[in-house]
Amino acid sequence: MRDTSDKEYVDYVSARIPALRRLAYLLAGDEHRADDLVQQTITTLYVKWRRAQAADKLDAYVRTMLVRTYLDERRLAWARVRLFRETPEPPPLRDDGVEERQVVRAALSRVPRRQQAVLVLRFFYDLPVDEVAATLGCSSGTVKSQTSRGLATLRRLLGERDFAGFSAVT
Amino acid sequence: MPSELDLLRSLDGEPHTPSTVDIRRAIAEGRRRRVHRGVGYAGAATVTALAVAGASVVGTSHHTPSRTTAGTSPTAASAPPKAAYTIPGTAGWSPAAATPPTGCALNRLPTPDDAPMALVTGADPTGRYLVGRTYPKPGSYQAVIWHDGDVRKVMLPGDLEESLQDVNSTGTAVGWSYTGGGEADTRPIPYVYRDGKVSELPGVRRGNAYAINDAGAIVGDDDTGNAALVWPSATAEPIRLPLPAGASQGTARDIDEDGTTVGTINNERPYVWFPDGTHRELPMPSLDGKQATTARVFHIRNGWATGVASNGLGRDGAANPSPGRSDARAERDRTRAVRWNVRTGEVRVFGAFKNMADTVNAHGWQVGIDERGRAVLVADAATVVLPALANPQPGSLSNIATTLSDDGRTIAGQSDDATGTIQAVVWRCR
Numbered sequence: 216m217r218d219t220s221d222k223e224y225v226d227y228v229s230a231r232i233p234a235l236r237r238l239a240y241l242l243a244g245d246e247h248r249a250d251d252l253v254q255q256t257i258t259t260l261y262v263k264w265r266r267a268q269a270a271d272k273l274d275a276y277v278r279t280m281l282v283r284t285y286l287d288e289r290r291l292a293w294a295r296v297r298l299f300r301e302t303p304e305p306p307p308l309r310d311d312g313v314e315e316r317q318v319v320r321a322a323l324s325r326v327p328r329r330q331q332a333v334l335v336l337r338f339f340y341d342l343p344v345d346e347v348a349a350t351l352g353c354s355s356g357t358v359k360s361q362t363s364r365g366l367a368t369l370r371r372l373l374g375e376r377d378f379a380g381f382s383a384v385t
Numbered sequence: 386m387p388s389e390l391d392l393l394r395s396l397d398g399e400p401h402t403p404s405t406v407d408i409r410r411a412i413a414e415g416r417r418r419r420v421h422r423g424v425g426y427a428g429a430a431t432v433t434a435l436a437v438a439g440a441s442v443v444g445t446s447h448h449t450p451s452r453t454t455a456g457t458s459p460t461a462a463s464a465p466p467k468a469a470y471t472i473p474g475t476a477g478w479s480p481a482a483a484t485p486p487t488g489c490a491l492n493r494l495p496t497p498d499d500a501p502m503a504l505v506t507g508a509d510p511t512g513r514y515l516v517g518r519t520y521p522k523p524g525s526y527q528a529v530i531w532h533d534g535d536v537r538k539v540m541l542p543g544d545l546e547e548s549l550q551d552v553n554s555t556g557t558a559v560g561w562s563y564t565g566g567g568e569a570d571t572r573p574i575p576y577v578y579r580d581g582k583v584s585e586l587p588g589v590r591r592g593n594a595y596a597i598n599d600a601g602a603i604v605g606d607d608d609t610g611n612a613a614l615v616w617p618s619a620t621a622e623p624i625r626l627p628l629p630a631g632a633s634q635g636t637a638r639d640i641d642e643d644g645t646t647v648g649t650i651n652n653e654r655p656y657v658w659f660p661d662g663t664h665r666e667l668p669m670p671s672l673d674g675k676q677a678t679t680a681r682v683f684h685i686r687n688g689w690a691t692g693v694a695s696n697g698l699g700r701d702g703a704a705n706p707s708p709g710r711s712d713a714r715a716e717r718d719r720t721r722a723v724r725w726n727v728r729t730g731e732v733r734v735f736g737a738f739k740n741m742a743d744t745v746n747a748h749g750w751q752v753g754i755d756e757r758g759r760a761v762l763v764a765d766a767a768t769v770v771l772p773a774l775a776n777p778q779p780g781s782l783s784n785i786a787t788t789l790s791d792d793g794r795t796i797a798g799q800s801d802d803a804t805g806t807i808q809a810v811v812w813r814c815r
Binding site for chain 2: 221224225228229232233235236237240246247249250253254257258259260261262264319323327328329330334335338339353364368369
């Protein structure tokens, strides 16, 4: 019984690790913190596997687990030492769009944690407001206000950096 | 031209390093947690004063650290010019003598409005005042202050994220909150809470306050200019602490009773600013026979400073494996707990803690998490294991001791209950 269940878990997790790492990487900002986040998430998933399997949308259930682990900053070793907000300056310019992404990433990391999650889920993943609200455990109204505040913060941060080629949406 | 939505979508979502996620390890740890849950104690929801017997004294291998006399003149790296500033403190302050406790009992702290989740973030040196925050609803934060068993809400402006970080023995607390008058204005702002009133600290547009001493001096940083700051008082303009040549970024994280301030430069070099205006880098410890490449300081009390050092972490926290090593996890795990004596320059690595000590008191005693996930007090030669609300899970952060009084009798922090919910707790030790 446990063997069958374990095999299903391993099959599922093996297939989902790349997607989970992408989401974790977007949220956490570097690979090693991202891997920590995924490791924590799949460990919890193992503990709750029986209940999780019964979930309506398993992928969304696991994504919610990952996002909430990320928001619950005191459980992550790197967040405890507040490395996260201390993002260094982006590396020197490289002429392939890399710098642009680095600047956006650096700006994103200075947005409050929940706004970051809202922005990533809504605009990178194109999730509807209701689904983001369910993931974060808050109301749709909160998601909307956090979206607008998060975008405003990003706009200001990017403006502060005098970002070439950037125009604010008004 | 791209909008910010295009910019967000332009984010590179693909990690560039091979995965270090380990399914077998997840299963092994998951099984352990299932077992712990199975035998976990019942009735977490109703427990308010759980005294756990059998907190034990284990291990006596730590030798007594060399104690320095309070008030010893700090040694500066070079003969400085006359100081441009003085950091306020209590000159000649020295702690009362204390003997390490032998056991501790655990009590849950009350929360306003019966908030389901809470944690402690700071305390005064006597342990009578505690600060922390509750989570009234998922994702919402409420700063609180406890005093002699009572709890009260501290209404920091803003509804995004807030944290009180420290409090002194007169009950004056400091912290930060994300606030913004307009939507384009979201930023952390440093606050002080005194006599029931919250005020913004002067002199910065965005920044954080981390600690306050009994003389009322506050340390923190300027989030825009990346400057380390000392506010001589809650109403005075901050002093921008000098950085060594070549440094671009500094943060001041804690302040001692005599005004000595510690922090980190460029997020990788441990630093101390003395009250007389002299300042210098703290020495890097030796880790496994090699000098550490980065270190950060988080706390200071009576000349004892604590932090972390590592061989593998770059300044952004990313592993930077040396040639011939592919195991990034092993590199990262080399973050080690370090304690400095800033007066003598002595530096020592503490293997009793998994990664770091969570704080230090006037006698150099420390609290932290050991390899087995237990919160422990390391006091001179004694290690006292602090009881938990539910069985601690190895490798987890289910029990964190955040504060430690000078007499070693009051420790506060957080402990997960049997449902995995973080609870604010205080340990009373004998």
